[in-house]
Amino acid sequence: LVSRKIKRTDTVIEIKGLTIGGEEKVIIAGPCAVETYEQTRAAAEKLKSLGVRLLRGGAYKPRTSPYDFQGLGEEGLQILRKVADELDMIVVSEIVSPNEMEMAHKYIDMIQIGARNMQNFELLKVAGEANIPIILKRGLAATLEEFLFAAEYVVSHGNSQVILCERGIRTYERATRNTLDISAVPILKNESHLPVLVDVSHSTGRKDIVVPTSKAALAAGADGIMVEHHPNPPVALCDAAQQLNPEEIENLCNQLKPFLR
Numbered sequence: 001l002v003s004r005k006i007k008r009t010d011t012v013i014e015i016k017g018l019t020i021g022g023e024e025k026v027i028i029a030g031p032c033a034v035e036t037y038e039q040t041r042a043a044a045e046k047l048k049s050l051g052v053r054l055l056r057g058g059a060y061k062p063r064t065s066p067y068d069f070q071g072l073g074e075e076g077l078q079i080l081r082k083v084a085d086e087l088d089m090i091v092v093s094e095i096v097s098p099n100e101m102e103m104a105h106k107y108i109d110m111i112q113i114g115a116r117n118m119q120n121f122e123l124l125k126v127a128g129e130a131n132i133p134i135i136l137k138r139g140l141a142a143t144l145e146e147f148l149f150a151a152e153y154v155v156s157h158g159n160s161q162v163i164l165c166e167r168g169i170r171t172y173e174r175a176t177r178n179t180l181d182i183s184a185v186p187i188l189k190n191e192s193h194l195p196v197l198v199d200v201s202h203s204t205g206r207k208d209i210v211v212p213t214s215k216a217a218l219a220a221g222a223d224g225i226m227v228e229h230h231p232n233p234p235v236a237l238c239d240a241a242q243q244l245n246p247e248e249i250e251n252l253c254n255q256l257k258p259f260l261r
């Protein structure tokens, strides 16, 4: 069902007056994790001033170490919803368990399924039964075929609103956190009609190359990018090194202007 052979035209996902997968290219930005109302509001205000309406923020964080900050859970979603409503923004956030789906509808506009859960088939099935756009991230060591089969789980269970997100894969290279597989973008666009995004933060983990990697993603045909922004990255509770500060996100948005149509 996700194949171009079945449906030749691009799937365009509409959300609160915004489209993903159409003519327009989108930026999804926000902190790695929701930490406080003030932090979320500051990030959102900056993004709004730059014309970014899709606000991301993690409330359920799938952390590698059990001793790292795990996210605020439902309280984090409440903060995101409040800030988004105040500023007319759209909430993108991750859930990690099928049990969270029903509750998530109260707060989230687009549900993210993270790399570590790309093959959480029970979560994929529940996402397929929901009527809400899903951003599905590529697994850390998933082939494109496995990635598309994961998307197929969601679509075959009834939800055709799926957006694919390349977020880097595991390789031997240590110069970047993961290896951004830029060729995944045109391959996914050719093989599937679903929109494709690139997460330029988690794929490289380096903010010094976020401008060229974002340009490369859009030039390769991505429908948009995801990027982390924190009002004060040095004090961030997770992914401090890769989150863009206000000046850096402004520079990125300015540099991408010519690429956003």
Ligand code: PEP
Pocket: 032, 058, 062, 094, 113, 114, 115, 116, 137, 167, 199, 202
């Ligand atoms: C995230 O976007 O917050 C995240 C954890 O990304 P990934 O699942 O790609 O690691």
Ligand code: MN
Pocket: 032, 033, 202, 228, 238, 239
């Ligand atoms: Mn992060």
